[in-house]
Amino acid sequence: xxxxxxxxxxxxxxxxxxxxxxxxxxxxxxxxxxxxxxxxxxxxxxxxxxxxxxxxxxxxxxxxxxxxxxxxxxxxxxxxxxxxxxxxxxxxxxxxxxxxxxxxxxxxxxxxxxxxxxxxxxxxxxxxxxxxxxxxxxxxxxxxxxxxxxxxxxxxxxxxxxxxxxxxxxxxxxxxxxxxxxxxxxxxxxxxxxxxxxxxxxxxxxxxxxxxxxxxxxxxxxxxxxxxxxxxxxxxxxxxxxxxxxxxxxxxxxxxxxxxxxxxxxxxxxxxxxxxxxxxxxxxxxxxxxxxxxxxxxxxxxxxxxxxxxxxxxxxxxxxxxxxxxxxxxxxxxxxxxxxxxxxxxxxxxxxxxxxxxxxxxxxxxxxxxxxxxxxxxxxxxxxxxxxxxxxxxxxxxxxxxxxxxxxxxxxxxxxxxxxxxxxxxxxxxxxxxxxxxxxxxxxxxxxxxxxxxxxxxxxxxxxxxxxxxxxxxxxxxxxxxxxxxxxxxxxxxxxxxxxxxxxxxxxxxxxxxxxxxxxxxxxxxxxxxxxxxxxxxxxxxxxxxxxxxxxxxxxxxxxxxxxxxxxxxxxxxxxxxxxxxxxxxxxxxxxxxxxxxxxxxxxxxxxxxxxxxxxxxxxxxxxxxxxxxxxxxxxxxxxxxxxxxxxxxxxxxxxxx
Amino acid sequence: xxxxxxxxxxxxxxxxxxxxxxxxxxxxxxxxxxxxxxxxxxxxxxxxxxxxxxxxxxxxxxxxxxxxxxxxxxxxxxxxxxxxxxxxxxxxxxxxxxxxxxxxxxxxxxxxxxxxxxxxxxxxxxxxxxxxxxxxxxxxxxxxxxxxxxxxxxxxxxxxxxxxxxxxxxxxxxxxxxxxxxxxxx
Numbered sequence: 001x002x003x004x005x006x007x008x009x010x011x012x013x014x015x016x017x018x019x020x021x022x023x024x025x026x027x028x029x030x031x032x033x034x035x036x037x038x039x040x041x042x043x044x045x046x047x048x049x050x051x052x053x054x055x056x057x058x059x060x061x062x063x064x065x066x067x068x069x070x071x072x073x074x075x076x077x078x079x080x081x082x083x084x085x086x087x088x089x090x091x092x093x094x095x096x097x098x099x100x101x102x103x104x105x106x107x108x109x110x111x112x113x114x115x116x117x118x119x120x121x122x123x124x125x126x127x128x129x130x131x132x133x134x135x136x137x138x139x140x141x142x143x144x145x146x147x148x149x150x151x152x153x154x155x156x157x158x159x160x161x162x163x164x165x166x167x168x169x170x171x172x173x174x175x176x177x178x179x180x181x182x183x184x185x186x187x188x189x190x191x192x193x194x195x196x197x198x199x200x201x202x203x204x205x206x207x208x209x210x211x212x213x214x215x216x217x218x219x220x221x222x223x224x225x226x227x228x229x230x231x232x233x234x235x236x237x238x239x240x241x242x243x244x245x246x247x248x249x250x251x252x253x254x255x256x257x258x259x260x261x262x263x264x265x266x267x268x269x270x271x272x273x274x275x276x277x278x279x280x281x282x283x284x285x286x287x288x289x290x291x292x293x294x295x296x297x298x299x300x301x302x303x304x305x306x307x308x309x310x311x312x313x314x315x316x317x318x319x320x321x322x323x324x325x326x327x328x329x330x331x332x333x334x335x336x337x338x339x340x341x342x343x344x345x346x347x348x349x350x351x352x353x354x355x356x357x358x359x360x361x362x363x364x365x366x367x368x369x370x371x372x373x374x375x376x377x378x379x380x381x382x383x384x385x386x387x388x389x390x391x392x393x394x395x396x397x398x399x400x401x402x403x404x405x406x407x408x409x410x411x412x413x414x415x416x417x418x419x420x421x422x423x424x425x426x427x428x429x430x431x432x433x434x435x436x437x438x439x440x441x442x443x444x445x446x447x448x449x450x451x452x453x454x455x456x457x458x459x460x461x462x463x464x465x466x467x468x469x470x471x472x473x474x475x476x477x478x479x480x481x482x483x484x485x486x487x488x489x490x491x492x493x494x495x496x497x498x499x500x501x502x503x504x505x506x507x508x509x510x511x512x513x514x515x516x517x518x519x520x521x522x523x524x525x526x527x528x529x530x531x532x533x534x535x536x537x538x539x540x541x542x543x544x545x546x547x548x549x550x551x552x553x554x555x556x557x558x559x560x561x562x563x564x565x566x567x568x569x570x571x572x573x574x575x576x577x578x579x580x581x582x583x584x585x586x587x588x589x590x591x592x593x594x595x596x597x598x599x600x601x602x603x604x605x606x607x608x609x610x611x612x613x614x615x616x617x618x619x620x621x622x623x624x625x626x627x628x629x630x631x632x633x634x635x636x637x638x639x640x641x642x643x644x645x646x647x648x649x650x651x652x653x654x655x656x657x658x
Numbered sequence: 659x660x661x662x663x664x665x666x667x668x669x670x671x672x673x674x675x676x677x678x679x680x681x682x683x684x685x686x687x688x689x690x691x692x693x694x695x696x697x698x699x700x701x702x703x704x705x706x707x708x709x710x711x712x713x714x715x716x717x718x719x720x721x722x723x724x725x726x727x728x729x730x731x732x733x734x735x736x737x738x739x740x741x742x743x744x745x746x747x748x749x750x751x752x753x754x755x756x757x758x759x760x761x762x763x764x765x766x767x768x769x770x771x772x773x774x775x776x777x778x779x780x781x782x783x784x785x786x787x788x789x790x791x792x793x794x795x796x797x798x799x800x801x802x803x804x805x806x807x808x809x810x811x812x813x814x815x816x817x818x819x820x821x822x823x824x825x826x827x828x829x830x831x832x833x834x835x836x837x838x839x840x841x842x843x844x
Contacts, residue, residue, distance in 0.1 A: 277673060284677070296696065297687045308691045315688065319681050326674035333670050370680070377686050 003068050006056025007147035013049035014137040016042055020130035024123035036123035040111045043126050046133060047108035054101040057146050061088050067153040070094060070146040076159035076577045078548040086170035087160050092294060093146035095173060100136045102181040110185065117206060124192035132184055135317045143310045159577030168228035176221030176248060180286035182214020183255060187283035190276045194328050197335040199272040204265035209641045211262060215255045216632035222248050223625030234583035234598045236613040238621060241390040243298045246369040247289030253362035254282040257355045264351050268413060269339030277329060284322040291318055297373055346416040350408025354401060361397045402454050402505065405498050406461025424468055428461035448513035451505060459502035466495050493635025500627030503620045510617025521607040531614035533595055534559050540599065540608060549573040554599040554608065558588060568597045594618050703802065704818045710800035714790035717767050717775055724764065724790035729816050733842045734762040736810045738798060740770045741778035743806045749825035753785040756831060761839050765789040768798050768806050811835060813842045
């Protein structure tokens with residue numbers, strides 16, 4: 001019964017979305033307020049119906065209703081409650097339902113919070129949003145219905161892949177989708193603006209918070225996914241340039257470019273066509289990712305049960321959404337008149353360069369991801385493109401980005417002063433040089449030294465930007481406080497996000513340059529030295545019972561110079577349903593790195609294969625990613641996004657604004 | 659002036675052109691998958707090569723040796739299986755339909771204890787015309803087996819024409835194996 005309610009709500013949502021896609025658009029074209037006005041109740045209705053549908057599927061999972069095929073294939077009564085719920089989106093059908101649930105949520109949020117939007121813009125944006133919803137609801141209903149019944153009803157379900165039974169992965173998809181789908185807002189507003197033939201500062205001010213929110217969620221989603229891979233896959237790695245990772249990284253890169261180019265539109269009324277194109281591209285990358293992951297056109301370690309019929313449907317959807325919007329862009333972009341002119345050396349200039357580099361990076365990742373597909377289709381052989389390619393092309397593109405991040409934010413709009421900006425970065429330059437030499441002295445690694453220097457340059461440069469603004473060395477405490485309170489939140493957001501990236505770079509450098517890895521057979525009582533830590537193997541306890549698995553648990557006692565540090569207890573688990581083994585690494589985190597232990601198979605003589613790692617600075621990657629996302633969140637709180645009245649006035653004199 | 663307008667238009671057309679090219683590639687790739695060419699499929703180097711020479715004892719005692727020389731003259735499916743292999747169990751009931759289509763069926767019992775294999779066949783039925791016992795897996799190495807089950811379709815001249823890694827599915831048999839065998843039997 002509940003499943004049928006879910007199915008029926010989804011069908012109703014389709015009709016509401018169809019209605020919402022057509023009438024407000026016609027209303028906006030004719031200037032009919034009543035017709036435009038229906039977008040608002042329609043978006044609420046659509047959200048409620050999709051939420052009911054999503055709730056119904058969740059209920060089926062919580063109640064373990066195995067008469068529903070999707071539940072029977074992905075759940076089991078023994079599963080802890082968290083994973084029963086997470087099971088809803090750990091499969092293709094349910095995750096698509098989550099996708100449109102979030103789409104509906106964003107649509108309703110625009111209706112609810114967008115009271116100050118011009119009615120025609122809002123009506124058009126909501127219409128476009130509803131068109132996307134129509135496409136995806138049709139996709140679910142025709143190719144991926146999660147509410148199909150099963151007869152006869154099995155006694156129990158098949159269970160969820162144990163790798164996915166993990167808190168990190170339970171929350172990873174919702175964040176990722178909040179990001180992917182969030183870019184649909186920027187997209188819908190871009191299409192609405194193209195239809196109207198007008199993009200201005202006010203438009204950018206409405207679009208930016210939505211884009212920023214989506215970008216924060218995507219940052220967190222990618223960070224969580226990477227963290228999950230790091231602690232569950234047991235290889236000590238955190239990024240593999242796998243097609244599915246790339247599928248989330250490309251919209252992130254395009255979205256990062258978009259978040260920055262929107263600033264230029266908002267402050268300086270220029271770069272309009274480019275920004276609109278980026279909005280289209282960011283969302284198109286999200287759709288492309290959906291296509292790549294679910295159609296089976298690429299091989300990947302992550303894969304949904306792929307099905308060419310679904311692939312054709314999503315490809316048609318992608319062709320309609322992106323093809324249609326690019327055609328519209330081709331026709332209408334010439335109408336978008338650019339406003340403010342600027343010198344190459346200026347805030348705008350550096351943001352343009354940032355955009356060019358980030359877009360090139362996204363393009364390079366796209367090329368590497370699709371290259372095997374091109375070769376295959378052209379019958380030039382089966383190849384795979386791995387980390388060596390990505391590292392070789394991606395890193396050189398990121399170096400100037402990071403270098404400019406410290407420099408560009410010091411420049412004023414319109415016409416910057418390079419000498420002045422560099423003078424303000426004197427401290428950063430000295431610190432960077434010191435970090436570079438120190439790293440060289442310690443490691444004799446040129447790459448690592450350069451990377452550490454660059455990260456220091458960014459970090460110190462960013463913090464000194466804040467100092468220049470507040471001048472704590474020259475002004476009294478109360479004056480500094482007064483200034484600090486007057487600085488807009490978006491500036492603090494920029495400081496946090498940029499400093500966070502510096503932490504990420506330090507983490508990446510440390511973990512790639514100085515990782516220690518020891519693989520050996522150990523017997524109870526053996527001790528191995530890993531990067532200065534003594535790891536004593538105390539043996540393995542078999543048959544440790546978990547909620548739905550049995551584990552072999554090893555114990556290592558870690559000490560440094562005879563001083564006890566921690567006990568590490570890695571496990572090998574055998575899940576009951578489905579019967580599948582997993583390796584659970586034990587990690588001891590400190591400020592400077594992770595001790596990481598994995599237990600392998602026993603050999604004939606009673607020893608065990610053990611893999612012991614010291615991963616220097618890895619925690620900095622995940623903490624840094626969190627700080628980056630926090631920066632976006634802080635920026636989101638900026639007063640100018642909350643105070644409704646959009647101002648068309650721009651003050652080019654105001655030098656620092658993120 | 660008109661030239662710059664034209665150039666600007668051309669630039670605006672660029673994203674769409676790239677995108678449409680991509681769509682073309684994706685569509686063609688999906689068509690290939692539909693035809694059975696998935697990206698996971700790594701073509702075997704054994705395709706269009708003669709069957710490796712082998713002569714193995716029969717699994718069932720008292721029967722003659724199973725040898726590559728005897729394969730010539732008829733279309734044969736060589737199926738590498740083991741009693742300890744779970745996917746083999748999934749594939750097993752489908753083998754009868756292959757035999758019904760007039761294909762000779764030779765099994766290679768891979769790294770298995772004969773008594774286990776015989777018990778397995780007793781329980782599930784024995785569709786094979788002959789079964790070779792490859793206890794140490796030496797012959798399987800010559801075939802390039804890297805997981806059981808694996809199957810090889812051999813033409814009348816003793817040349818490998820098709821290889822499947824992993825269990826054969828009803829779709830594989832219907833859409834690929836049987837049509838190919840029909841052609842080879844002409």
